Amino acid sequence: MALPLADVGYDLHTHSAFSDGTTSPTQIAAEAAAVGLLGFALTDHDTINGWGEARAGAAQHGVSFLPGIEITTKHRGHSRHLLGYGMNPAHGELFTALTQVRDARLVRVKEMVRRVSVDYAITLEDVVGTGDVATVGRPHIADALVVKGYFVDRSTAFEQVLHPGSPYYLGTYAIETGEAIRLVRAAEGVSVLAHPAAFRQRAATSVAHLAELAAAGLWGIELAHPENRGDWLPPLTAAAAELGLEVTGSSDYHGDGKPNRLGEHRTGVEVVERLRAIVATPH
Numbered sequence: 090m091a092l093p094l095a096d097v098g099y100d101l102h103t104h105s106a107f108s109d110g111t112t113s114p115t116q117i118a119a120e121a122a123a124v125g126l127l128g129f130a131l132t133d134h135d136t137i138n139g140w141g142e143a144r145a146g147a148a149q150h151g152v153s154f155l156p157g158i159e160i161t162t163k164h165r166g167h168s169r170h171l172l173g174y175g176m177n178p179a180h181g182e183l184f185t186a187l188t189q190v191r192d193a194r195l196v197r198v199k200e201m202v203r204r205v206s207v208d209y210a211i212t213l214e215d216v217v218g219t220g221d222v223a224t225v226g227r228p229h230i231a232d233a234l235v236v237k238g239y240f241v242d243r244s245t246a247f248e249q250v251l252h253p254g255s256p257y258y259l260g261t262y263a264i265e266t267g268e269a270i271r272l273v274r275a276a277e278g279v280s281v282l283a284h285p286a287a288f289r290q291r292a293a294t295s296v297a298h299l300a301e302l303a304a305a306g307l308w309g310i311e312l313a314h315p316e317n318r319g320d321w322l323p324p325l326t327a328a329a330a331e332l333g334l335e336v337t338g339s340s341d342y343h344g345d346g347k348p349n350r351l352g353e354h355r356t357g358v359e360v361v362e363r364l365r366a367i368v369a370t371p372h
C-alpha cells in the first residue's frame with residue numbers, strides 16, 4: 090500500500106534544545122525554509138516552552154508554524170509517544186499533567202546518572218547544568234558522555250550504555266495514552282500516534298491497540314517516519330483507513346542528535362488544512 094508521502098508539505102515532528110534537539114526553534118524555522126517546507130510543528134517532549142520562539146522564527150523565515158508536543162505515554166504497559174497539535178495553553182489540566190511528567194523525568198535522570206557515574210565520570214551538572222532545557226532525558230546523559238570523550242556520538246552512547254536492556258537504564262513516569270488523548274482534546278487539540286512501527290520496539294503497535302486508541306479519540310497516525318519498519322506497516326496502514334484516522338509523515342528531527350533530516354518525510358497540505366480547521370490555535 091502506498092504511503093502518503095508528500096513532496097510539498099509540512100514536517101509535523103521536530104525537537105529543539107528545549108527538549109533533546111540540538112538546535113533552536115529559530116534554526117529549525119530557517120532550515121524548514123531552506124528545505125522547502127510550507128511549515129513545521131515543534132513537538133518537544135512534554136513541553137511547549139519553545140512555541141514562542143518557533144512562532145517568531147517561522148514568521149521571520151516565511152514558513153508557517155503549528156504548535157505541537159510529543160507526550161510521554163504508555164498504553165497497556167507499552168511505551169507510546171503521542172503527538173498533540175494546536176492545544177490552547179489556557180486549558181490547564183494537560184499542562185499540570187505535563188509538569189508531573191517533567192518532574193519525574195528529572196528524578197529518573199538523577200538516578201540514571203548515579204548509576205552511570207559508577208563506571209563513567211559524569212555528574213548531574215554535566216547532564217542538566219546548562220541552558221533552557223525544560224525536559225531532560227537520556228539524550229542529555231548521552232551528550233555528557235560524548236563531551237567527556239567516552240563515545241563519539243549520541244547514538245553510540247545509547248547503544249553502549251543507555252538502551253532499555255542496560256543495567257543503568259530506568260523507565261520514567263508516563264501518562265496513560267487514553268488519558269493523554271482526552272487531555273489533548275479537552276485543550277482543543279488533536280492527537281496523533283507517533284512512529285507506531287519504530288524498529289527499536291519489539292513489535293509495532295497492534296491493530297487491536299490502535300483501535301482502542303481510536304475509540305478514545307485519536308485523530309491520526311504517523312505512518313511515514315524514518316524509524317518505522319516498512320514490513321510492520323501494512324496492517325497499520327489498512328487499519329488507519331478502516332478506523333478513519335488521518336495519516337501524517339514527519340522526520341522527528343533532533344538537529345545533530347539523530348541522523349533524521351528535516352523534511353525527509355512530509356505531511357500533505359489537505360491533512361494540515363483539516364487539522365487547522367478543528368484545533369484551538371491554528372498558527
Ligand code: AMP
Nearest residue numbers: 109225226227228243244247248346347
Ligand atoms: P527518554 O525519553 O529520556 O527515555 O529518551 C528517549 C529519546 O532518546 C527519544 O527522543 C529518542 O529519539 C532518543 N533516542 C532513543 N534511542 C536513541 C538512539 N539509539 N540514538 C539517538 N537517540 C535515541
Ligand code: ZN
Nearest residue numbers: 104109134343
Ligand atoms: Zn527526542
Ligand code: FE
Nearest residue numbers: 159170283284
Ligand atoms: Fe518519539
Ligand code: FE
Nearest residue numbers: 102104159341
Ligand atoms: Fe520525537
